Ligand SMILES: Nc1nc2c(c(=O)[nH]1)N[C@H]1C(S)=C(S)[C@@H](COP(=O)(O)OP(=O)(O)OC[C@H]3O[C@@H](n4cnc5c(=O)[nH]c(N)nc54)[C@H](O)[C@@H]3O)O[C@H]1N2
């Protein structure tokens with residue numbers, strides 16, 4: 001048996017260091033690498049099963065070409081040379097007729113390695129095609145709002161919770177999405193530190209916390225401003241910290257906070273006045289309060305305001321300046337590697353952009369030129385993108401030439417003209433830097449790629465060569481690419497010798513001292529001049545959203561989407577054990593809502609609104625409040641009664657960052673009718 005140091009490449013903030021045990025060319029077991037203090041000792045329940053993912057009988061063995069209608073999934077195997085030749089012939093014909101803007105590379109985050117993730121985008125950058133405005137399905141709203149407030153810089157170190165005196169998980173289900181932070185939070189709890197969860201549903205994290213605050217969806221900004229109102233009223237602000245490290249607090253205090261007295265905040269958020277008061281008192285008394293900001297609360301119309309308001313709280317009490325205090329959204333911005341070497345080797349500085357979440361609209365509406373060639377890698381937008389129905393109509397376009405690169409025949413792949421078999425991360429080597437903790441590491445390959453599957457990196461290099469691209473990066477080994485990444489690298493990775501990285505194991509790259517601010521003013525911005533310039537509200541605020549109000553008058557329920565405990569989007573669909581543990585795709589209603597509709601637990605139901613109808617199994621539970629329907633995860637159609645939840649979500653943008661608004665979806669539920 002061989003033991004190989006690997007890094008988990010799934011889209012997850014923990015980015016675990018792991019040991020893969022290999023026997024006879026197969027991964028037989030995966031465990032956490034004790035060398036990484038944060039992820040020490042364990043991999044999560046999902047990745048414990050990754051030997052079943054990598055060796056799944058559903059893996060694609062060869063390239064495939066379509067022989068049936070788009071979407072049906074009828075393919076015939078053919079060889080790599082023929083596949084690559086056909087792709088390149090079609091691309092060259094498209095470019096000759098309509099120019100490079102008629103091509104779109106649409107690659108995202110299922111392989112978190114910097115090389116395998118970045119080089120696919122580098123290929124399309126160098127070709128001068130239309131480019132993907134990536135991540136709007138996920139974190140561009142919260143990230144943009146953070147940048148306006150704190151600046152493009154990482155937040156508090158998750159390991160610092162050992163020094164916190166209060167921990168708040170605000171819109172994050174840590175037991176699902178950040179299990180290694182949760183383990184540290186539990187350690188702190190054992191020492192008597194209170195843990196508060198702000199979440200519209202009683203998630204597992206909320207059940208285990210000291211106090212669950214069941215806030216109404218989309219009202220977090222009002223709650224945070226209400227806390228500030230009380231902190232001011234009760235003299236619990238750190239005036240010295242505010243004066244030296246922040247801008248605009250006085251204006252917020254004069255112009256916004258008076259409107260957020262406890263009674264009004266209680267009315268907006270659906271909480272009791274006494275709970276708002278108690279939360280403010282606990283937060284005001286704490287010195288080193290740690291807030292883990294979730295992305296979930298920002299995936300709705302007012303998401304940017306919500307994130308800004310909550311991220312400003314540690315500035316009011318000065319927690320940002322103390323070890324164990326502050327707020328954590330993401331960590332990646334604290335080091336600047338030479339990403340451009342991989343993502344932008346050559347090509348025009350500016351080009352036409354396609355918003356990640358509006359792929360459907362782009363394929364249907366873009367002209368001069370229309371998109372005629374599409375390459376999708378490492379994502380499954382036919383399930384995970386909002387308005388999935390529109391996207392599927394677009395993917396069915398006969399004149400669209402679509403290539404999908406994936407280890408499995410995903411729902412999206414069924415719309416492809418050519419499907420290429422992808423290697424998984426356990427079959428590739430790459431360099432990783434975490435986005436939820438402060439580590440970087442080289443991950444070795446545990447086993448050879450299955451059958452004819454090839455890594456993202458190999459496919460990008462093969463296509464680049466055939467397209468005649470001369471950038472040296474497309475002919476480099478992974479080791480040579482790693483050296484490029486560290487040329488002029490700044491921040492906490494400055495001075496690293498890349499040649500030592502491959503055998504070094506996890507390396508800690510946490511910034512020192514209190515929270516740094518990298519806004520235009522160099523301070524925490526209660527008032528953002530940059531936002532004002534863009535016509536956005538410069539100070540956090542809460543107003544009802546007119547579109548949401550109109551939809552709520554027509555539809556009685558609001559959608560809450562949340563991560564699955566044993567699934568992550570569709571990435572583990574092929575693992576039978578995990579699919580069974582997660583259970584049939586379901587929706588969850590409060591007993592009062594189920595009774596009002598004569599529905600019972602376990603029954604098949606339809607969820608519907610103006611965009612469509614999907615079929616799921618009903619679970620009845622008071623983990624959600626009346627007026628809400630919770631749908632965990634995004635599951636492929638074949639697992640559900642019918643369709644997938646994103647068929648009901650619109651492709652509307654958030655207030656900042658042009659992000660997705662899954663939770664601004666209104667709908668109703670009734671008994672299933674075939
Ligand atoms: N309703 C609703 N929708 C959501 C969300 C929500 O909260 N609610 N969350 C959103 C978020 S946060 C995100 S990030 C997106 C995620 O959406 P996607 O990025 O579409 O995520 P997955 O479904 O995991 O799809 C990943 C695909 O990549 C493939 N893959 C895995 N490894 C590799 C590899 O190494 N190479 C290649 N080429 N392919 C690989 C997998 O088999 C799978 O088909 O979904 C978004 N959609």
Ligand SMILES: Nc1nc2c(c(=O)[nH]1)N[C@H]1C(S)=C(S)[C@@H](COP(=O)(O)OP(=O)(O)OC[C@H]3O[C@@H](n4cnc5c(=O)[nH]c(N)nc54)[C@H](O)[C@@H]3O)O[C@H]1N2
Nearest residue numbers: 171172173176177198217218294295296297563567568569
């Ligand atoms: N097991 C598992 N792990 C995952 C993923 C997964 O699908 N499954 N996805 C991965 C990816 S790509 C990402 S981006 C991260 C995302 O991880 P998170 O940042 O944690 O975001 P979400 O998981 O979407 O939502 C977290 C919580 O927000 C709550 N929430 C929703 N709306 C509101 C609101 O208006 N206010 C408040 N206060 N809370 C609200 C939801 O009920 C949910 O419990 O997780 C990663 N890890």
Ligand code: SF4
Nearest residue numbers: 008012015016044047
């Ligand atoms: S917790 Fe996240 S990084 Fe760690 S093994 Fe699980 S999915 Fe991978």
Ligand SMILES: [Mo]
Nearest residue numbers: 011137138139
């Ligand atoms: Mo995400």
